[in-house]
Amino acid sequence: MSQNYQQSIQSAPVQNAPENTQDMIAELKQLKKLVDEGILTEEEFSAKKKQVLGL
Known part of the structure; x- marks a missing residue:
C-alpha cells in the first residue's frame, strides 16, 4: 500500500x-x-488475532 493511502486510512474519522x-x-x-x-x-x-485487531 502506498504511504499516502495508509495515512488517509489512519487519519480518517471512525464513522x-x-x-x-x-x-x-x-x-x-x-x-x-x-x-x-x-x-x-x-x-x-x-497471530491472526493480532492482525485483525491491528496490534
Whole structure:
C-alpha cells in the first residue's frame, strides 16, 4: 500500500466503528471455530488475532 493511502486510512474519522467492530468480532469468532475444529493452531490464531485487531 502506498504511504499516502495508509495515512488517509489512519487519519480518517471512525464513522463505521460499530460496523468495523462487528466485522472484527465475526472474524475472530470464525477463527476461533477453526481452532476448535483443529484447523488452526493456537499460535496461528494468536497471530491472526493480532492482525485483525491491528496490534
